[in-house]
Amino acid sequence: MFYRKNIxxxxxxxxxxxxxxxxSANAILLFPETTARTxxxxxxxxxRESIVIKIVAYLLYLSIIFHVVYAAIVTYKNRxxxxxxxxxxxxxETSSWASQNMGLLGVLILIFIVVHLVNFWARVKxxxxxxxxxxxxxxxxxxxxxxxLFHNIYYVLFYSVLMIPLGFHLHHGxxxxxxxxxxxxxxxxxxxxxxSLIYAIIMSIGFxxxxxxxxxx
Amino acid sequence: xxxxxKIWRQEGANxxxxxxxxxxDGLTEDMxxxxxxxxxxxxxxxxxxxxxxxxxxxxxxxxxQCGVFINGRAHGPHDHMxxxxxxxxxxxxxxxxxxxxxxxxxxxxxxxxxxxxTAFDRIIExxxxxxxxxGTAAEANAILIPKEVADSSMDVAACIGCGACVxxxxxxxxxxxxxxxxxxxxxxxxxxxEAHKRVLDMTNQMAIENFGSCTFTAAxxxxxxxxxxxxxxxxxxxxxxxxxxxE
Ligand code: HEM
Ligand code: SF4
Ligand code: FES
Numbered sequence: 001m002f003y004r005k006n007i008x009x010x011x012x013x014x015x016x017x018x019x020x021x022x023x024s025a026n027a028i029l030l031f032p033e034t035t036a037r038t039x040x041x042x043x044x045x046x047x048r049e050s051i052v053i054k055i056v057a058y059l060l061y062l063s064i065i066f067h068v069v070y071a072a073i074v075t076y077k078n079r080x081x082x083x084x085x086x087x088x089x090x091x092x093e094t095s096s097w098a099s100q101n102m103g104l105l106g107v108l109i110l111i112f113i114v115v116h117l118v119n120f121w122a123r124v125k126x127x128x129x130x131x132x133x134x135x136x137x138x139x140x141x142x143x144x145x146x147x148x149l150f151h152n153i154y155y156v157l158f159y160s161v162l163m164i165p166l167g168f169h170l171h172h173g174x175x176x177x178x179x180x181x182x183x184x185x186x187x188x189x190x191x192x193x194x195x196s197l198i199y200a201i202i203m204s205i206g207f208x209x210x211x212x213x214x215x216x217x
Numbered sequence: 218x219x220x221x222x223k224i225w226r227q228e229g230a231n232x233x234x235x236x237x238x239x240x241x242d243g244l245t246e247d248m249x250x251x252x253x254x255x256x257x258x259x260x261x262x263x264x265x266x267x268x269x270x271x272x273x274x275x276x277x278x279x280x281x282q283c284g285v286f287i288n289g290r291a292h293g294p295h296d297h298m299x300x301x302x303x304x305x306x307x308x309x310x311x312x313x314x315x316x317x318x319x320x321x322x323x324x325x326x327x328x329x330x331x332x333x334x335t336a337f338d339r340i341i342e343x344x345x346x347x348x349x350x351x352g353t354a355a356e357a358n359a360i361l362i363p364k365e366v367a368d369s370s371m372d373v374a375a376c377i378g379c380g381a382c383v384x385x386x387x388x389x390x391x392x393x394x395x396x397x398x399x400x401x402x403x404x405x406x407x408x409x410x411e412a413h414k415r416v417l418d419m420t421n422q423m424a425i426e427n428f429g430s431c432t433f434t435a436a437x438x439x440x441x442x443x444x445x446x447x448x449x450x451x452x453x454x455x456x457x458x459x460x461x462x463x464e
Contacts, residue, residue: 002420078388082320086317090288093439095435186448
């Protein structure tokens with residue numbers, strides 16, 4: 001039973017590291033129009049052509065799949081272990097809401113990931129949907145894809161609002177992952193709890209404001 | 218003091234249960250919660266009704282028998298407290314108090330508020346002891362143990378096996394209990410020879426008994442009467458990984 005949680009923790013942590021890199025890169029979108037377009041497109045091309053990134057990308061897809069599959073198994077089995085529910089349960093007095101609802105938060109994130117991949121990955125890499133043009137330097141104009149997407153208010157809302165469950169998931173998930181993997185130093189855990197909170201806030205707010213700023217560009 | 222109890226009544230393991238309402242007067246603030254249930258049962262006897270079955274033994278917070286779920290909390294509204302240590306002064310005159318048995322697949326209801334916690338015993342049987350024949354009590358200073366080590370072992374040895382951790386856990390995980398029993402011995406030199414086997418066997422039994430996986434909601438450490446921290450579970454996880462790698 002332990003290996004399942006260990007897989008969720010390792011893949012979750014890997015995804016957490018990925019989010020830092022991903023947010024840093026997306027921060028390019030906040031530069032003024034011309035700089036942002038050139039930088040973002042050449043960065044994107046560099047990534048697409050790098051073999052290392054290719055391997056990392058496959059690790060990423062695998063991580064998401066393993067994380068979701070094992071999380072679903074663990075959640076299902078845990079529910080089976082607690083079939084009968086209390087008539088009165090004041091669980092909010094003993095634990096955080098996020099920790100009680102990781103599965104629900106995960107499903108919301110999964111919906112996000114699927115839509116996100118359809119919006120970008122499918123168009124740029126698989127060539128599905130509307131054709132993506134080239135910029136002045138001959139790089140695929142991923143900036144344009146982002147720009148047009150975030151001028152649709154519904155997508156802006158979707159991308160921003162779903163960063164709320166992401167924040168809650170990360171706040172509980174990150175500190176939980178350390179404990180799952182056997183980090184048990186008490187003072188260290190208190191520090192990790194704070195780091196997880198700060199990390200979750202930066203990630204959720206960071207990802208959430210980018211579409212909004214691009215919308216008003 | 219007057220209280221309305223809504224108590225889970227269930228004839229046997231395979232029968233349907235439901236909440237029954239009992240209005241009861243004549244309680245005092247200095248009664249313990251179990252004494253209030255005694256008081257109710259005395260009235261039920263006089264009326265010729267069946268008494269409410271509930272577990273209890275020491276009534277001083279050390280045996281871990283008195284597990285019930287009171288108003289949505291294991292052992293009632295306070296943190297780190299057994300039911301026998303809970304007093305009626307924690308409630309107000311006219312309150313409604315809902316009393317349910319512990320809920321967990323591994324703790325089936327036997328009758329009313331009594332659940333079968335022998336799954337814990339079977340985890341204990343898998344290694345919460347050392348197999349060396351120790352004879353009579355040895356000279357206390359024969360094995361020197363640093364104070365911090367002895368203290369941290371004592372912290373987890375304080376577990377009274379009450380099951381509140383399982384009861385409050387949304388996954389019905391026995392991780393806090395099992396980790397306490399494992400760490401208690403594995404921290405000490407006496408526990409070292411069988412350390413790896415102990416972790417693997419006891420956690421294996423935990424899975425066999427249909428307890429869930431720990432997801433660190435940390436509800437257990439709030440309810441635990443012995444104040445055992447969830448860092449104990451993290452320590453068990455570390456010992457488990459080590460045992461898997463080096464066994
Ligand atoms: C950006 C994406 C994601 C990141 C960074 C992430 C991160 C994490 C981390 C670090 C953990 C903690 C592991 C542990 O407790 O040891 C975790 C747990 C979990 N994740 Fe995710 N996750 C992501 C997406 C998802 C998705 C898409 C789902 C499901 C559809 C999901 C469902 C879960 C569940 C159910 C748990 C564990 C349950 C629990 O500990 O209560 N996650 N996640
Ligand atoms: S760990 Fe705490 S809550 Fe769990 S059985 Fe032991 S004393 Fe009770
Ligand atoms: S009756 Fe012994 S701990 Fe409550």
